[in-house]
Amino acid sequence: MSFRPSSTLETGYKSILDSLTTAVLVLGEDLTIRYLNPAAENLFETSLTRTQGIPLHEVLIDSGNALKILHAAARNGQSYTRREAEFALLTGSRLIVDYSVTPICLDPTELLIELHPRDRQLRISREEDIISQQEASRILVRGMAHEIKNPLGGIRGAAQLLDRELDNEGQREYTQVIIDEADRLRSLVDRMLGPNKALQIVPTNIHEVLERVRTLIEAESRGKVQLKRDYDPSIPEFPGDKEQLIQAVLNIARNAMEAAFENSNPLLTPTITFRTRTLRQFTIGHKRHRLACRIDIIDNGPGIPPDLLQNIFYPMISGRASGTGLGLSITQSIIGQHHGLVECESEPGNTNFIIFLPLEDIK
Template sequence: MATPAGYKHILDNLTTAVLVLSPGLHVRYLNPAAESLLETSLTRIQDTPVLNLFVDSAQALETLHAAASNGQSYTKREAELTLTSGVHFVVDYSVSPMGAEPPELLLEVQPRDRLLRISREEDIISQQETTRILVRGMAHEIKNPLGGIRGAAQLLDRELADDSQKEYTRVIIDEADRLRSLVDRMLGPNRAMRMAPTNIHEVLERVRTLLEAESRGRVSFQRDYDPSLPDLNGDKEQLIQAFLNIARNAMEAAFEHTEARHDDEPPLITFRTRALRQFTIGSRRYRLVCRVDVIDNGPGIPPELLQNIFYPMISGRANGTGLGLSITQSIVGQHHGLVECESEPGCTNFIIFLPLEEAP
């Protein structure tokens, strides 16, 4: 039979956050998983009201009051909780009375953010693959007749003696070449990846140097790097192109926004890198992942475009082609990574996850 010490050992090794509350809803016990989730320690909050841990907690944890008053077990799904530190997360939690009257309460908390994020990422990866298949099929159907049109225009050009008439055939040839080039860009890089140990900070510094030259000092750059990041296995030139597409879009959108509103706030692009441990990308779990944030202070992406910005030919700018982010997504996907975007007016953040180990 397990002893009380044995039960505590079991609770301390659970990945589910467990709290024991007094009938007056004061904290009596936290296991390590709860300490990690709530960003506190048992020593610090023991015998303090549990409702002090959360902002707007009276409504969010209403089931605690119900369980304490009538002795019934309750479960709440996808409850939104905000810690006093400002951290926001979504959880499922169950409250179970235990012991004699008045009962203590056993509170089990299961974070949902990670599960929801994994589900969303699997959907994104599935959409990426569907998009690639669609684009490849469309490219095949377009390039075949384009070749015939161009060939016929070349034959006709040779037969015509009048130079004024040849101008029309040359327009046909030039436009066919332009369409073929557009289709090739939709397909993304047309060469195999050349994988080698790559320092992500060298990639970002190259992007920064290129954009500083293009902007002629009109854009400010801020760097927040984690120097402990190891090299990743990647194609350096392709990664430069992927990050350049994101940062250039941010720069051009900021310029358009500044000119339209005569805003005095200069465009600012921030590059931030962090290491994430035991992180899941899609359905794969990696021991170490590099997270790169490319943040700008531009106008933001309209909500109606945000869910579709990685599709080809979707652009929020008047002179945009809508291919840059699609190509970026393709390159990052070939590195077994993922691109996400969060945007609101004044802050757009493209988040790139790249594994720092071989795919399992």
């Protein structure tokens, strides 16, 4: 099925609308989507190709009252503005926006809508805080590692010398305990520091990474976890270290698997969803990227306590008695080396770890 291009676009302004950072969409009759500019595609977590000709209510979820007002605006040719409107996307994300509706004079049945996200600045500020915390944590861990590893080396060396001098096997067992424990602590410190080798940059397909992780989780769970896929096939290859990205995503997926098994509802199937979307003109921290990728890893476990949520990316922070608290810290470090970021949103029955990766050269 083909759709008639919007009269607004026929006037030659499409290139201007495409370059705007303001989200703009054009609705036709019956509030079907005629056009989304890249900023709107980013805001709605979808693309024009996927939504063109689709009614707005299949992309945005809002009260019926809002749709009635839009129909009235199209019917009566009225302009209006609404402040702090809240919408839900089909992906589960929520938006708080100010938006203006203007009938298009060349075609009164069409509406031009401009949306200004209210939470955008809050998100950018939060990401900058996460990056600052991550850098402070890295400096702290490296300093602590230096102070721990030096005396550990001395303790281990002294224990080895003492071991050579002892003839009593019972006493040598004690020196061996000292050596083994020193090695264990050194290994723990090395894991806290995360990967220390340079990235092996190759053209990387994010879906190959996710499929490798999905296969591993399916094997580890013995098929007891339902694994859902919701991929955007338009995401291009990007420069990345495939093996390290697999490790980063696997750390999150393993946590999601454990959380899904902890759900108290016996009728609820443990489920993990892997979702990808393309983001255009997207800001990660303080840097704007022409093209980025969003990866969501969602589980239906009991959720993360609010007092723990803000600290889960710090080393040695874990919500499980058996956890080391290193997996998410290592993940954040690997994604940070790719100039990306990891965030988490959690409520009972829906925990979402979100990875943002720029689809550009790493410099």
